[in-house]
Amino acid sequence: MKLSSFLIPILVLIAYDGIGQEVDMSNAICIAREQSVEAKEARQSFISIYWAYRSYKASRLPSFNLYGGLMNFDRSLTLMQSYEDGSFQYVNSYNLQNSLGLQVSQNLTFTGGTLSVYSDLSRIDQFGMDKSLTWYSQPVTVSYYQPLFTYNQFKWDKKIEPKEYEKGKRQYMESMELITINTVRAYHSLILARMNNDIATSNYANTGKMLSVARERQMLGSVTRDELLQLELRMLNDSISINETAVAVREAQMVLNSVLGYDESYEITPVLEENLPDVYMDYDLVMAKALENSTFHLDNEINLLNAEAAVAQAKASRGISMSLNARFGLSQTAPDFGGVYSDLLDQEVVGLSFSVPIFDWGLGKGKVQKAKAAQEVVRAQVQQSENDFRRQIFMAVGQFNNQRHQCSVSKRAMLIAQERYELMMEKFRSGKASVMELNTAQSENDTALQKYITDVSNFWEYYYTLRQYTLYDFIKGRDLDIDFNEMIN
Numbered sequence: 001m002k003l004s005s006f007l008i009p010i011l012v013l014i015a016y017d018g019i020g021q022e023v024d025m026s027n028a029i030c031i032a033r034e035q036s037v038e039a040k041e042a043r044q045s046f047i048s049i050y051w052a053y054r055s056y057k058a059s060r061l062p063s064f065n066l067y068g069g070l071m072n073f074d075r076s077l078t079l080m081q082s083y084e085d086g087s088f089q090y091v092n093s094y095n096l097q098n099s100l101g102l103q104v105s106q107n108l109t110f111t112g113g114t115l116s117v118y119s120d121l122s123r124i125d126q127f128g129m130d131k132s133l134t135w136y137s138q139p140v141t142v143s144y145y146q147p148l149f150t151y152n153q154f155k156w157d158k159k160i161e162p163k164e165y166e167k168g169k170r171q172y173m174e175s176m177e178l179i180t181i182n183t184v185r186a187y188h189s190l191i192l193a194r195m196n197n198d199i200a201t202s203n204y205a206n207t208g209k210m211l212s213v214a215r216e217r218q219m220l221g222s223v224t225r226d227e228l229l230q231l232e233l234r235m236l237n238d239s240i241s242i243n244e245t246a247v248a249v250r251e252a253q254m255v256l257n258s259v260l261g262y263d264e265s266y267e268i269t270p271v272l273e274e275n276l277p278d279v280y281m282d283y284d285l286v287m288a289k290a291l292e293n294s295t296f297h298l299d300n301e302i303n304l305l306n307a308e309a310a311v312a313q314a315k316a317s318r319g320i321s322m323s324l325n326a327r328f329g330l331s332q333t334a335p336d337f338g339g340v341y342s343d344l345l346d347q348e349v350v351g352l353s354f355s356v357p358i359f360d361w362g363l364g365k366g367k368v369q370k371a372k373a374a375q376e377v378v379r380a381q382v383q384q385s386e387n388d389f390r391r392q393i394f395m396a397v398g399q400f401n402n403q404r405h406q407c408s409v410s411k412r413a414m415l416i417a418q419e420r421y422e423l424m425m426e427k428f429r430s431g432k433a434s435v436m437e438l439n440t441a442q443s444e445n446d447t448a449l450q451k452y453i454t455d456v457s458n459f460w461e462y463y464y465t466l467r468q469y470t471l472y473d474f475i476k477g478r479d480l481d482i483d484f485n486e487m488i489n
Helices: 002-014 025-035 037-059 153-220 225-260 283-293 295-318 363-429 435-470 484-488
Strands: 021-023 063-081 088-107 114-126 132-148 268-270 321-334 345-355
Touching: 021 025, 025 037, 025 153, 025 225, 025 268, 037 153, 037 484, 153 225, 153 268, 153 295, 153 363, 153 435, 225 268, 225 435, 283 295, 283 363, 283 435, 295 363, 363 435
Parallel strands: 021 268
Antiparallel strands: 063 088, 088 114, 114 132, 132 321, 321 345
């Protein structure tokens, strides 16, 4: 009796008694998806992908450039070679040059070439003894650069970049679902920690009452000294459990706060969601949605396209390399501005450059074979990943469908164990049950309650894992959707 009187005030001070703000699981998920560190990182990662895609789209549009040089003053000695006898001599250079031009360029995806249209005007002021003024204009000039028999980067970017952007959107949604899973896990960990603390506190109080009854029954001879010591030992263990579970509650609270983006001082009272949705997962539907919505299939497509592009690049680099440069336009030079746009002269410049490897000691062939081997590896990896993914989905569907029944069974077992423990305490008071039977009933009650909470936690974790795989809301029966334009703005 003295021992219990000494322990009770200490346990009251040590045991976790924080109440905090009551938050259900749905609200906790919303908070985590909005303000957690992981959510902010996911948003910034998507924004980076978005602007990369915007840059790609911009590269497919015409570009406008204003170019030129202003106030380029030159007064110096310049080394020049005489065209008559080939001798070198320094001549005095004393001039001022100004130029201004506007260019419009367009990359052509189909051919891989670049088409440009530009217009420019130059003026040279010559100083010194022979003063002069010269204007030079190119009102309209069209130029075209076309690489031949080479790797067309524009063509492959058109195939890959839109898929990369779509993959980025899906990755963001999957990141949100992963945040949801982590929140559900941390949320139920706090529920279980609090429940363990409540169990330890309740067991300590009940064991104290049973110990008083046992002392009275010992005087009557219906309880042995050994059984009395068992109860005292159980009470000591319960007191230790109160302290340990209180620490576990604080730790679980800090973990959940971290997931939600709160500081460690914030206290939340979680609420166990016992009304589980009546959802049955069909494997064919889950698999179809996983292939349709997730990043898995899209990522495989991108890997195959990158491997194919690498082979095309290796083939293009080993053969003939040619490029066509063509320029057509009008030009004129005159000593005055008015004459520089009169009697324009046409100009045509066309050139073809090429490079033909004669003997490269098998270097080009080696690059092609290496790229092809890498492509085959990617194909094999994609095939294996698809097999693994299907097996993973099959197991996840089976786990979820089984867990719904598991929760019903464990809830019933919890209610039975609780009722049995209460009956056993009444029997012990009336002398119809032994200490061993009482301890067994108490342990079974604790285990049944903990198992039920764990099963409910697993149910929601399995459900949101399938949502992450499929990006599909099975309760509402529709694909998950996010307003990406609102997030960017």
